[in-house]
Amino acid sequence: MTHLPERLINGYRAFMDGRYATERDRYRALAKDGQTPETMVIACCDSRAAPETIFDCGPGELFVVRNVANLVPPYAPDGKHHSTSAALEFAVQSLKVKHIVVLGHGRCGGIRAALDPSAAPLSPGDFIGKWMGLVAPAAEAVAGNEMMTQSERQTALERISIRYSLANLRSFPCVSILEGKGRLSLHGAWFDISSGELWAMNPQTGDFERPETD
Known part of the structure; x- marks a missing residue:
């Protein structure tokens, strides 16, 4: 047994x-x-987009946090339970990571849910709906763009949500202070499940570009 x-x-x-x-x-x-990892990765809990597999990392190399749609909530010291914020605090304050990567991916179910707010909740608590409310303004703007196809809207919001999470990371004092001192760097990346392509966000323009692999 x-x-x-x-x-x-x-x-x-x-x-x-x-x-x-x-x-x-x-x-x-x-x-x-x-453990002494230099990089924290905030990724989606989608079973197809495991950071350790995508980056071919061994034990102890990455400190990984996974949640629906790889979102980071804004800094909110309100006494409530904050899983992602707690992990971020530990990574930055205790492990003293040097890099934080927000890793999004194609065909994300959470992003699909955000683009279709009329869909019935999966449970009375509607935990996914409330969680995806973090990107509701962007979701409404993208969903209303009739010049884009459904797949284009999906990819657009997947990448916009990464920028949202990076902005929310900077709302945490421990992150913004260390970034200002040059001791911590933030990165955005998007992984295409179907092709295996990785796109990295240009910190100056916000555009997603293919990194050099040769």
């Missing part, structure tokens, strides 16, 4: 025989010395 899905058990066995076996010393060092 197993307490986990069989696919996960088989995957774990392959991990122990493969990656763990070849990186045993690294795992033991991480266990002993703790």
